[in-house]
Amino acid sequence: MDEQAVRQLVDALPAGVVLTDPASTEAYRRDWTRAEDAGTPLAVVRARTADHVRAALRWASEHRVPVVPRGTGTGLSGGATAVEGCLVVSTEAMTAVEVDPVTRTATAEPGALNAAVKAAAAEHGLWYPPDPGSFRISSIGGNVATDAGGICCVKYGVTRDYVLGLDVVLPDGRLVGLGGRTIKDVAGLPLLRLFVGSEGTLGVITRVVLRLVPRQEPAATLVAWFDSPRDAGTAVVAMGARTRPSMLELLDRAAVNAVEDFRPMGLDRTAGALLIAQSDAPGPARAADLEFMAGCATAAGAREVHATDDPVEGEAFLEARRATGPALDARGPQLAEDVCVPVDRLPDVLERIQVIAGEFAVEIPVFAHAGDGNLHPVVLYRSEDPGSVQRARDAFTDVMRAAIAAGGTITGEHGVGRAKRAVLPEQLGPDVLELTRRIRSAVDPLGIMNPGAIC
């Protein structure tokens, strides 16, 4: 790529939109996967409008430059890792959010934070449910690109369930509008759905229309301590059969201890697993849900069960759960898993992960959106010890294989990105992979969009 072409791009866009100085572009090389082999971009377009994105993609198509789309860079699978000589297209500066209380929709630019959408909805007594752990710092565009999940999914679904409309800039620079403010729309192939979770491989999202729902009822909280993750998993399976908990989270002993190390809260460091469940059913149904779930915990052998209707106390437990990510992050270098299995396989897979940890002599604390069977084992390693690094990589792969063997998936909500790409063929098989490539080529015939992500 010659400098003249880059100059053309700089000249085509307003001052400050295109960054080429390595000191400025450095911050756009990696997402939270912190890939060591990240490439160096030719330039970064910090788009302020959809037209900037269009100009960037037209330029990239003309010059056959790979494009890596990027929101706020909080992804956990390397979907926004720069490739050598690419153009990073960042939407972080496009942050407008508008709420229409009558249709109960929010229209957001892709760089708006998830938390900003929630806040804008709350001003009208409305609620945008999806709540990935990163919700305070991740962008709604990134949430859509990865089909982000979170804690409330067990009752309220994932990002996909709230996306009514998208504007997308296609690789050739054309902008298309898919869906809109209409709740139900089956006109034509469901292209809207194809873009949700496409991880920047089909285009760049420049506008999102989201469905909102009435504000959540206050939740009651149940905490239960178990001798083993298996017992906790057994309780989870029983709870879901009759209730719809609004939260059903699991921390194993190592995760509990990481939280206590990070922010002491008086959690029981000796228990094998902690379950935190909530019900936001209205009125007495909430208490009935809690009683039923407490019974499930006891029947599964819980050593202690505690229920509270006090929102402050409940919030404290929720914060313990929300602190798990940062607490484990503080433990140092790690490979973040995001496997998901059919719920009935939860007890087995929790146990299998401990076996894998033993086999590879690595620590794998686990926290989980247990009600969905979605596990976040975190494979810790010491970067100064090449043996430890390799063992962590092998364990990371083995955990994904265990999920596949259980009829599950290598990623429930983070995406494949580059971090899980090598194992994806084992899950999908050659025919689905080939179909994926054909569809990708149909949308992006030049193959410039996020090369190396997914497949």
Next chain:
Amino acid sequence: MDEQAVRQLVDALPAGVVLTDPASTEAYRRDWTRAEDAGTPLAVVRARTADHVRAALRWASEHRVPVVPRGTGTGLSGGATAVEGCLVVSTEAMTAVEVDPVTRTATAEPGALNAAVKAAAAEHGLWYPPDPGSFRISSIGGNVATDAGGICCVKYGVTRDYVLGLDVVLPDGRLVGLGGRTIKDVAGLPLLRLFVGSEGTLGVITRVVLRLVPRQEPAATLVAWFDSPRDAGTAVVAMGARTRPSMLELLDRAAVNAVEDFRPMGLDRTAGALLIAQSDAPGPARAADLEFMAGCATAAGAREVHATDDPVEGEAFLEARRATGPALDARGPQLAEDVCVPVDRLPDVLERIQVIAGEFAVEIPVFAHAGDGNLHPVVLYRSEDPGSVQRARDAFTDVMRAAIAAGGTITGEHGVGRAKRAVLPEQLGPDVLELTRRIRSAVDPLGIMNPGAIC
């Protein structure tokens, strides 16, 4: 197509699977759209296994024969209308359903009726919510192919929201498995989502894995009578802002009268519109919902409001609603609309439809999943009067244009099929249409799948 090729197909499959006798194939030429210009199939494959479907599609690919997939033929948009010289692949004989209560999933063959899935789930205290008007006679494969909706969508979503996994036979005869029993799965492009609502243009569904939820709480029912559809629409907008009704249906005067003619129930024939709302919130929240919704109805000028917690009385009103389809059907030849608009446009569009009816001198009774903004205007005509037929067609098109002008869609839950194909470009525009064709070609390079459907 020579007879020898058809003979090959007959020989390749067990006796009785391939029908070629016109007396037998006649019943497979049309769906409920009753297209007069339906073609005559070369043959019908009445598949009993996925392998039969695979053999059929391999044969069709080899001989470049168009394939029209078909469930129980209850579609309302001509998606299963035979084209001349096609192979109809019917899955109506594949009817097995299995429920796994632990993972709360149902695995169904595509020909299983929606009602059979509901019944199988109910045996385990579980519930499959989607309930298209045809639920007693439509197949789950057809429901998935059209992303069918229904009455409960306003709270519980559409078919798409319950599909966890699909087996699909691709046009070349390969069978691929997409998704599975896992609740959350973002591994790879969301191909599963692309197939839900693809109307038989990408492949033939041979297995469906569905998410089930705990059984529904009993519902309380509100009925409210208004002077005009506009007033009823105003009430609908207000109700949705603070409650999540489990049903929110509208019948205009003509629809109410059609029901009374068909099955007298003592409905008020003089009112401009009837709203039927339900809440299935547990405990006292149910009564609170009804009180709030009654207040909305009164504020919007309802002339009569009646609430009941009696499930038998509630069921009677629900049956009035469910009778609307058959009652209007009994009115004779018709074009069934399925437009959907942003909810705030409901009052305007309801009024606009009456204006269109006047302009074209046709009757257009309307019933609606009002909470979703999803309207079913039914354009009646007299088939013996060519002028009436033409005016009905023009009105049918104008109603779709009114929905597009309101930022809505020409189809909320029935699909485009062949009946709405001509107007689809006005909604999607040339770029989205071209993208649709590119993706379709990527999956079906020979262009054999359901030609003429969607676009």
